Each structure stands twice: as C-alpha cells, then as structure tokens.
Amino acid sequence: MNDPQPAAAAVPGAAPRRYQSGFGNEFASEALPGALPAGRNSPQRVAHGLFAELLSGSAFTAPRHLNLRSWLYRRQPSVVVGGYAPYAQPYWKTGAKDGVACPPDPLRWHPPPLPDAPTDFVDGLRTVVVNGDAEAQTGMAAHVYLANRSMQGRALVDADGELLLVPQQGRLTITTELGVLEVVPGEIALLPRGLAFRIDLDGPSRGYVCENYGAPFRLPELGPIGSNGLANPRDFLAPVAAVEPAPAGGTTLIRKVGGALWQAQLPGTPFDVVAWHGRLAPLKYDTATFMVIGSISFDHPDPSIFTVLTSATDTPGTANCDFVIFPPRWMVAEDTFRPPWYHRNVMSEFMGLVHGQYDAKPEGFRPGGMSLHNALVPHGPDAEAFDKASLAALAPHKLDHTLAFMFESRWRFHPTAYALQEAPRDLAYASCWAPLARPAV
Numbered sequence: 001m002n003d004p005q006p007a008a009a010a011v012p013g014a015a016p017r018r019y020q021s022g023f024g025n026e027f028a029s030e031a032l033p034g035a036l037p038a039g040r041n042s043p044q045r046v047a048h049g050l051f052a053e054l055l056s057g058s059a060f061t062a063p064r065h066l067n068l069r070s071w072l073y074r075r076q077p078s079v080v081v082g083g084y085a086p087y088a089q090p091y092w093k094t095g096a097k098d099g100v101a102c103p104p105d106p107l108r109w110h111p112p113p114l115p116d117a118p119t120d121f122v123d124g125l126r127t128v129v130v131n132g133d134a135e136a137q138t139g140m141a142a143h144v145y146l147a148n149r150s151m152q153g154r155a156l157v158d159a160d161g162e163l164l165l166v167p168q169q170g171r172l173t174i175t176t177e178l179g180v181l182e183v184v185p186g187e188i189a190l191l192p193r194g195l196a197f198r199i200d201l202d203g204p205s206r207g208y209v210c211e212n213y214g215a216p217f218r219l220p221e222l223g224p225i226g227s228n229g230l231a232n233p234r235d236f237l238a239p240v241a242a243v244e245p246a247p248a249g250g251t252t253l254i255r256k257v258g259g260a261l262w263q264a265q266l267p268g269t270p271f272d273v274v275a276w277h278g279r280l281a282p283l284k285y286d287t288a289t290f291m292v293i294g295s296i297s298f299d300h301p302d303p304s305i306f307t308v309l310t311s312a313t314d315t316p317g318t319a320n321c322d323f324v325i326f327p328p329r330w331m332v333a334e335d336t337f338r339p340p341w342y343h344r345n346v347m348s349e350f351m352g353l354v355h356g357q358y359d360a361k362p363e364g365f366r367p368g369g370m371s372l373h374n375a376l377v378p379h380g381p382d383a384e385a386f387d388k389a390s391l392a393a394l395a396p397h398k399l400d401h402t403l404a405f406m407f408e409s410r411w412r413f414h415p416t417a418y419a420l421q422e423a424p425r426d427l428a429y430a431s432c433w434a435p436l437a438r439p440a441v
C-alpha cells in the first residue's frame, strides 16, 4: 500500500487533499477502517454490509503489465439504477463519421468564448475534431469545455473512452467513485473509461479534453534516456477513498455509449465507495514536474521527447494518441534554428495553449485557442518567428511562462460542424506564412 501523500491545500484554509502516488501502482484506500477486505477481494460478507464490485479497464486476460482493474467496496452496487432515456447534447460528437468535409488547409481557432447561460461540463462540451471509431476502440476526439456551473446533482460515465482533461482556465474539483482530484491549469487529469465522476467549478472554466477510444494512456518507454526523466511515475496522483451522503433526490447519471448520451436516475449516489484497491484509478499530474530533455549541442529534436503519455496501437511507435507538452525550458543549441522546423508530419497534430506564447507562433496562437495540422499538411514557424529565430543571438535562452500541448494521432482528424461554422476560426491563419520570401539564388 502507498502512503497517502498530503498535497497543498486547494482552497486557502481548507485541509489539504490527500493523494496516493505512482502511475500504475497497486493503490489501496479506505475511508472507514476495516472496510477494505484483507487477503481476498470478495469475502462472503464485506465489512459494514458493503457490496464488492469490480471495474475493469482491460480484458481479464491482458498481459500483467497492461492489466487494469480495481475492486470497489460500496454502499450500493452500480447495477441499482433506473432505465435510460436519451439525453440531448448535440455538440458532443464521436468518431470520424461525425466529422464534416474540410479542405486540407492548416486550421486555427481563437479561444472559444465562455457561455453566459448557466452551463456545466456536460452541456458545455464542444467537440472540435474527431477520428477513428469508438465502437472499434480506435481513435480519439478533441473537445473543449466552456462552462460556468458545477454539475449539480449529476454524474457522468463515459463508456466510449478514457478522458484526459487539460484545464486552461478555472480549477476543477473532480469527484469520482474512487475519490476527489483537484486540478488547476498546468495540471492534467486522467479519468478511466467507465468511471463515474462529477466536475465542480470555482468560476468560468475552459479547457481541452482528449476522449481516447483506444488503448489506455500509459507512460512512454524511455529507451536510451534510461530509468529517469520525462514524466516520472511518482508524480501521478490518485485520490483516496471518499464517500458522499446520497442526495435526497438521488443523482442523474449521464452515460455516453457508442456516441449517444443517455440519462437515468440513481436512487443514491455513485460516490459511495468506502474502500477500493487496484491499478485502475483516476490520476492527476502537474506538468511542472515534467523533466524536460532537449538538445545541448545542435539541431531541434523531434517533439516526441516531450511525450507525457501515449495510447499505443498494434503498430510499434505509431500512437493512437501521444499527449505531448511544450513546457518552460532552456534553449541552448548552437548554430541551430531553434523553433520547430518546417515539416509535413505523417501523423496528425491538434494543439492547444494553456498559457503564455508558443515559440513557433508568438502572436496568433492564443491561450485557449487551438490549431490543427493534419497528416502531411505543411506547417512550421510563422514568418515573424522565422525572422526572429534566424537572426537571434544564440545565447542560452529560457522559454518561460508557457505551456502548449499537442494531441498527436496516427489517424487524420476531422473537424466537426461546430469547429468549422460556430467556433471562432482564424480565417487568416495561412497568411502567417505568406511573407516567407524566396531568396535570390
């Protein structure tokens, strides 16, 4: 068992939230002493009259190092739920089939505005790009959430995919079946497929979501880097067991399955797990703990050195999705054009900016904005960045106060109708390269 780690108080004066540490660890936690069975998973009678329930995140027979499951000891098993009726959320799209035709231009969006009307995380989700097929457990969607209200009396279960949340504005308090995660911009959250959760806000909130239909995210291999570096396992934090009293009116459970949303009434609450153990757990991670590796001689390395998490496919090294960050770091390379090179990548790149400036696009790419450079679509530094970097004195330079990220996928992204018609697209994006002049030779 891992000792719960106290973390900084989320709200000044409040008791610090407690977490357990370590990506892929066998966690164990109980909110009530003796609730966790010792030495077995399914005793004839669980202590305190609790019900034992298994939640799996991989096939029973998945190899040991990829096997994910947790045992939950709860007041009522999740099978106690009313019938489902359709729930209308027309902006939440699923899989390549929900994309619309789009020319192979590079695309960019300014930050989508926050809503005026009361809107929670579920209703405030807007799908921007989609690929793959949730039914085939392949591909992903990139969404933004634009919300100003907590999920009052509601909980969400996404059976289509795991969710990677990248908050850009506003603190998220994510109550899950396995406990509570507090997540602020600069941190990320990873919510396993099928786990019920509720998101409470502290004000107007915007952020990005990767809904991963494919293999669960895991840490990338480190190869010659060795046993340390990039995202270190111990910096991933899982919650401790926490129980909520059942609200008088029960809970509205929203369940996403096969691209459709459904709602049902729970007599109690999904947040009644008194104890749990296992490797399948929601996690948070602070990107400030990412150990950045870069060039200390010359040339600009591939962005794969910034991979935090990867969702693999059956083809080695060719990801369903890599989650890549561009955090603060020193640039020291000699005789080198330091920003990203011009390139045509066979993989597809969706990017967002949490705060600060991105070195390849110092002006037009704004915090809360997005860009899409699909497979083999040419892109690279804008003309301003090119001129500046070509003439800069190559002293050590700190790229500071910045956090950009990329969802990189082997599958081409299809923008949604929302992305092309409603979201604030930067229609002049391609003109940022127009001043790049032909030399006289």
Ligand SMILES: O=C(O)Cc1cc(O)ccc1O
Pocket: 301, 302, 303, 339, 340, 341, 343, 345, 349, 360, 373, 379, 380, 406
């Ligand atoms: O296009 C981008 O801005 C992302 C990116 C960054 C980088 O340093 C190298 C390649 C790449 O695709």
Ligand SMILES: [Fe+2]
Pocket: 343, 345, 349, 373, 379
């Ligand atoms: Fe790129």
